[in-house]
Amino acid sequence: MSYIKPAELVTRMADAGEYKLKLSARDTLIRAYMGAALLTLGAAFAVTVSVQTGQPLLGAVLFPVGFVLLYLLGYDLLTGVFTLGPVALYDRRPGLRFRGLLRNWGLVFLGNFLGAFTVAILMAIYFTYGFSADPSPVGHAIGEIGHSRTVGYADHGAAGMLTLFVRGVLCNWMVSTGVVAALMSDTLIGKVVGMWLPIMLFFYMGFEHSIVNMFLFPSGLLLGADFTLGDYLLWNELPTIVGNLIGGLTFVALPLYATHRIRSEKRTPLSGATVPRSRTRRPAASAAPVVASVAAEA
Numbered sequence: 001m002s003y004i005k006p007a008e009l010v011t012r013m014a015d016a017g018e019y020k021l022k023l024s025a026r027d028t029l030i031r032a033y034m035g036a037a038l039l040t041l042g043a044a045f046a047v048t049v050s051v052q053t054g055q056p057l058l059g060a061v062l063f064p065v066g067f068v069l070l071y072l073l074g075y076d077l078l079t080g081v082f083t084l085g086p087v088a089l090y091d092r093r094p095g096l097r098f099r100g101l102l103r104n105w106g107l108v109f110l111g112n113f114l115g116a117f118t119v120a121i122l123m124a125i126y127f128t129y130g131f132s133a134d135p136s137p138v139g140h141a142i143g144e145i146g147h148s149r150t151v152g153y154a155d156h157g158a159a160g161m162l163t164l165f166v167r168g169v170l171c172n173w174m175v176s177t178g179v180v181a182a183l184m185s186d187t188l189i190g191k192v193v194g195m196w197l198p199i200m201l202f203f204y205m206g207f208e209h210s211i212v213n214m215f216l217f218p219s220g221l222l223l224g225a226d227f228t229l230g231d232y233l234l235w236n237e238l239p240t241i242v243g244n245l246i247g248g249l250t251f252v253a254l255p256l257y258a259t260h261r262i263r264s265e266k267r268t269p270l271s272g273a274t275v276p277r278s279r280t281r282r283p284a285a286s287a288a289p290v291v292a293s294v295a296a297e298a
Contacts, residue, residue: 006260017088032111035075040215042066060204083176083248116214124222146220150231168243171207174198176252208240
């Protein structure tokens, strides 16, 4: 089938979340590192296109390249596991505990930061000929993004902090929708289209994504932009992470699970069809190939 109905989609989300929470620390870190690296290369590409063409919409249309590649390759972002991990816990998958969820989030955060910061260093070298010249126009634009989206919020005080938080919420509403959309289809083109649409929307609207910001703001600091590390942490990264967490849980994970989870004990047979009375989950070891396949798509 090329389209997966919502009830089966929620089961796939829980399978993917369970798989990710049971990954080793080594695999979690590698996948998080590579996921952020690909995403932030896509962000650098989008900013380059926007600056060189003067068309921000074109940059937004092309930005999802990195996101699509990282999820097709089975890598991870913190914003994605903010949604998939809790679904597995809601579904009471055997062996999962809240502390395991926190462990996963911590490892993915660390891997994402290292991957994004690596790209920030490489791109800063690229924009300045190895720090031997002033930043290129694209490098200058990245520095201005860092300034306007830290000091710019601070200038508005509490209203600026509220705006930053709301942009974080809206961002992961879209990003987590893209993560889930990768599970809606069993065809490559279906997955790509499903991921592309919400990611394009979030980037063009200027919502705040904690992982993209792990690249943009350290890049700005390396390129001499007029804001500090404290500005970045207080007036962007930390509130953005909280907003991303709440956005993914409140507007993606909880609504889908609440209304579409399969209640096996309440199912009734369809007319003319034989339906099993319940769905028995396989033990984790025997289900691993199937779960791994689903998780790789998420």
